[in-house]
Amino acid sequence: MNEFEPQIIAFACNWCTYAAADLAGTSRIHYAPNVRVIRVMCSGMVNPIYALKAFEGGADGVLIAGCHYADCHYLNGPVKCDVMFEKLKNLVHTLGLEDERLRREMISASEGVIFARVIDEMVEQLKKLGPSPIKRAREEATV
Amino acid sequence: MNLDDIIKETKTFYCLECGKCSSICPISRYDPAYSPRLMVEDALLGLEDDLVHNKELFSCLTCGACQPKCPSDVNYPLFIQKMRAIASSNGEHGECAHSGTIQSLIRLMSNPGVEQRRLEWLSNGYRTSDQSEVLFWVGCAPYFDPIFEDLGFKVTDIAKASLRILNFLGIEPMLLPNEKCCGHDILWTGDLDTFKKLAEQNAAMIREAGVEKIIFSCPECYRTFKEDYPNYVEIDCELQHISEFLSEAIEKDGLRFKESKKKVTYHDPCRLGRHLGVYEPPRKVIQAIPGIELVEMEQSREESLCCGTSAFTNCDSYSKQIRVERLLEAKATGADTLITTCPKCQIHFRCAMVNKAEEKGPDIEIEVMDMVNLVANALEGESNE
Numbered sequence A: 001m002n003e004f005e006p007q008i009i010a011f012a013c014n015w016c017t018y019a020a021a022d023l024a025g026t027s028r029i030h031y032a033p034n035v036r037v038i039r040v041m042c043s044g045m046v047n048p049i050y051a052l053k054a055f056e057g058g059a060d061g062v063l064i065a066g067c068h069y070a071d072c073h074y075l076n077g078p079v080k081c082d083v084m085f086e087k088l089k090n091l092v093h094t095l096g097l098e099d100e101r102l103r104r105e106m107i108s109a110s111e112g113v114i115f116a117r118v119i120d121e122m123v124e125q126l127k128k129l130g131p132s133p134i135k136r137a138r139e140e141a142t143v
Numbered sequence B: 001m002n003l004d005d006i007i008k009e010t011k012t013f014y015c016l017e018c019g020k021c022s023s024i025c026p027i028s029r030y031d032p033a034y035s036p037r038l039m040v041e042d043a044l045l046g047l048e049d050d051l052v053h054n055k056e057l058f059s060c061l062t063c064g065a066c067q068p069k070c071p072s073d074v075n076y077p078l079f080i081q082k083m084r085a086i087a088s089s090n091g092e093h094g095e096c097a098h099s100g101t102i103q104s105l106i107r108l109m110s111n112p113g114v115e116q117r118r119l120e121w122l123s124n125g126y127r128t129s130d131q132s133e134v135l136f137w138v139g140c141a142p143y144f145d146p147i148f149e150d151l152g153f154k155v156t157d158i159a160k161a162s163l164r165i166l167n168f169l170g171i172e173p174m175l176l177p178n179e180k181c182c183g184h185d186i187l188w189t190g191d192l193d194t195f196k197k198l199a200e201q202n203a204a205m206i207r208e209a210g211v212e213k214i215i216f217s218c219p220e221c222y223r224t225f226k227e228d229y230p231n232y233v234e235i236d237c238e239l240q241h242i243s244e245f246l247s248e249a250i251e252k253d254g255l256r257f258k259e260s261k262k263k264v265t266y267h268d269p270c271r272l273g274r275h276l277g278v279y280e281p282p283r284k285v286i287q288a289i290p291g292i293e294l295v296e297m298e299q300s301r302e303e304s305l306c307c308g309t310s311a312f313t314n315c316d317s318y319s320k321q322i323r324v325e326r327l328l329e330a331k332a333t334g335a336d337t338l339i340t341t342c343p344k345c346q347i348h349f350r351c352a353m354v355n356k357a358e359e360k361g362p363d364i365e366i367e368v369m370d371m372v373n374l375v376a377n378a379l380e381g382e383s384n385e
Helices: A017-026 A048-056 A077-094 A112-129 A133-142 B003-009 B020-024 B026-030 B036-044 B048-052 B076-089 B097-109 B141-147 B156-168 B192-209 B219-231 B242-252 B280-287 B317-332 B343-354 B358-364 B371-377
Strands: A008-013 A035-040 A061-066 A102-106 B134-137 B213-216 B238-241 B262-266 B292-295 B337-340 B367-370
Touching (some): A008 A112, A048 B097, A061 A077, A077 B141, B097 B192, B141 B156, B280 B292, B337 B343, B367 B371
Parallel strands (some): A008 A061, B262 B292
């Protein structure tokens, strides 16, 4: 049997984290290929529904990453993101998913190394947790 | 189910085109584009495609205000429920409120692999038992808490108050640790597959629990169990809303409350009132508290106005106008508090007050409270929380 390869959906802010992911690529930093990056204009627009839909679709982990507090292109995006992330964390916890499946990071455009490290860390953690219960139940149903 | 079956089942073919539905409909009053009469007419002309792709199909509040006025007894809410199922299988979905978060949570919950942590709000002060013959149905309160935290109240407080009342009466109810959503919102937005999954899982859990009676504090769960579950699953228990249970306790067991000076008015939730005909029990419970004066709003009981949204779909400026109208009506009675029995009515009224409609801002402020919170605070020998 093949080793479990987790799938991570990363919502990355256009101005910081998406650029950091780019930088990681152009700097040829090696990191796990398990992430699908979705570019959003601001981490402050990542409504809980985005992550819930990702989990519904079978994602094993969700990363929401954007600018640092003082860096925001729109002044207070990270604060908005914090408020929504707190709600999302509560919902995901109540749903019974492991808290580690959800991660919030602040990664600036120059921190390609950090982006790569965060993804590696998440993949390692998710490998320990195994597939998300939603995906597992769906796979069992189709077998 | 196709259009012909729906027309037969909901007695739509009896429609006389008198237009009473459109004149009483709270949405039509504000949205000239929406008319229940025209929807029914489209159905009778066999214009299934027009109906299915009509955006207004999801505007209906399914509040049932039109039903008592209809001379032909057309079941319009049921007609909408079934039409939405067809629309949904054709890829049409209404504009879900809160970006569809609630519908998404329900779909996630319907996954059999999900083992929730939904009872973390439960503290040591409450007595529950796994051997009980009575099951208390909590509903979606643990999910509503984080979503609606800005509205200044906790939906789980309704569940806590219900538990306090049950404990006070010597009942230690069972709570299901992995209770799934009853499916109300997903049924009324047309997703029958998810609804069936939820109904089957809930029915299996209830069978396994072996309870004889289920008590609900949410009228939507109550309606779903009573009217919709029998079409899909078998639930062999007595079902009761907490207002019915309390009114029985007052009558038979002589339950008495301590005095509480207040002038209140009661808002009939559509699911409890028009859908299930439970008008008297909540009023009886409220009036059993000494010192409480209950005044009726201009539109009450069968004519009660809706809170403006149902099933978390299509919440728009018209919904807000309905809410403002209802809150003004409540203010006009001179009551201090607006009592309701539905957590969602409370959410919607509070939302209208938090996001004040500009011109009518200051006039709609009124305390909103669930009946069980009022009762829990009036229990003899218990301190107010």
